[in-house]
Amino acid sequence: MNAILFQSANVLDVASLQLKTGQDVWVENGMIKSVGPHQADVFIPSGTKVIKAEGKTLMPGMIDCHVHVIAAHLNLNITANQPNVFATLRALPIMKGMLMRGFTTVRDAGGGDWNLAEATRTDMVEGPRIFASGRALSQTGGHGDGRPRSDVIEPCGCSSRVGALARVVDGVDNVRLAVREEIMKGANQIKIMASGGVASPNDPIHYLGYSEAEIRAIVEEAEHAGTYVMAHAYTPKAIHRSVAFGVRSIEHGNLIDEATAQFMAEKGAFMVPTLITYEALANEGESLGLPAVSVAKIETVRSQGQKALELLAKVGVKMALGSDLLGESHRHQSEELRIRASILGNGAALQQATLNAAELINMSGQLGVVKAGAIADLLLVNGNPLTDISCLLGQGDHIEVIVKDGKVYKQA
Known part of the structure; x- marks a missing residue:
């Protein structure tokens, strides 16, 4: 079993454009298994990769x-x-x-x-x-x-x-x-x-x-x-x-x-x-x-x-x-995000890069969201892109963890 636990993350809900604070996100075998409030005493199976995410934003790839x-x-x-x-x-x-x-x-x-x-x-x-x-x-x-x-x-x-x-x-x-x-x-x-x-x-x-x-x-x-x-x-x-x-x-x-x-x-x-x-x-x-x-x-x-x-x-x-x-x-x-955010606002830019894009490629509910049953494409960001889009700009400098298909490709 390939498992990851993001502990106490601020999860970005791109549909409501709100941060859900203090969330544990479980990933198993390439999929998001669950998203829910942080539990300090939860049992963590051997071999699970634990990522401390308190104070950081967890958002869809x-x-x-x-x-x-x-x-x-x-x-x-x-x-x-x-x-x-x-x-x-x-x-x-x-x-x-x-x-x-x-x-x-x-x-x-x-x-x-x-x-x-x-x-x-x-x-x-x-x-x-x-x-x-x-x-x-x-x-x-x-x-x-x-x-x-x-x-x-x-x-x-x-x-x-x-x-x-x-x-x-x-x-x-x-x-x-x-x-x-x-x-x-x-x-x-x-x-x-x-x-x-x-x-x-x-x-x-x-x-x-x-x-x-x-x-x-x-x-x-x-x-x-x-x-x-x-x-x-x-x-x-x-x-x-x-x-x-x-x-x-x-x-x-x-x-x-x-x-x-x-x-x-x-x-x-x-x-x-x-x-x-x-x-x-x-x-x-x-x-x-x-x-x-x-x-x-x-x-x-x-x-x-x-x-x-x-x-x-x-x-x-x-x-x-x-x-x-x-x-x-x-x-x-990434500068495309900056241009769109400057005209339409950060929320609209984020939705166009996640929810809307997933719908266009016929992957609604599978990509572009952080929810149970979705493919585990996740970014752990040092910052809040709802208020400061610059944390997603450049070459991923403020993205601490990148997960695609449940596999970690970057961990700062």
């Missing part, structure tokens, strides 16, 4: 719903074209860094696959639990097509290299096959490019990705496999048509307007804003090798991101936390 664990460079073409073994090895410190910041689960939005997910699940390497999308799907010339402008287009953008975040596929029959292939290879959900983007050469932000027939086919195939579709989309038109065609999760969404936000709320679609990536790209992108065409696009979406966050909250769209960082900027991951 956080969930980042938009990462790219394979993205070791800001220039995605460099990432895509590096040797496979380099792409894999460079992902290892990225994944460990995420876990050490308290993100015990991530949803990879393109590039991360079943192999990396299985490697972290089996402790072959240290990293978060990964809900992988495999290769994101992009139309020719879309956000996932990294081929340069040329007199002759290279014959295939359907890269299967480990470092490739996306694959190019066009046509209803072909996108159906692509979804089936990604699901067969172990994708937990399907990612599509539904508008232009920043870190790609040939697609202005206003470009629309995929026809209605293609998107509906992708959604139908994902639903047949018991999962859903997430879509990269910035503009109101790109967002509206994606949701209308059955997409469940919109990524970024910086340029959304009120009518489109209301439509999302009516349809129960999620938004995953990724504000920290634009700060990082604006401040460091050029010096770290981001192509000039991408640097020029940043301000188009950066300035609208915080306004979009306020609008989405006002209308009642469910939001989950995402970061979308690349290369050296992965170290800024």
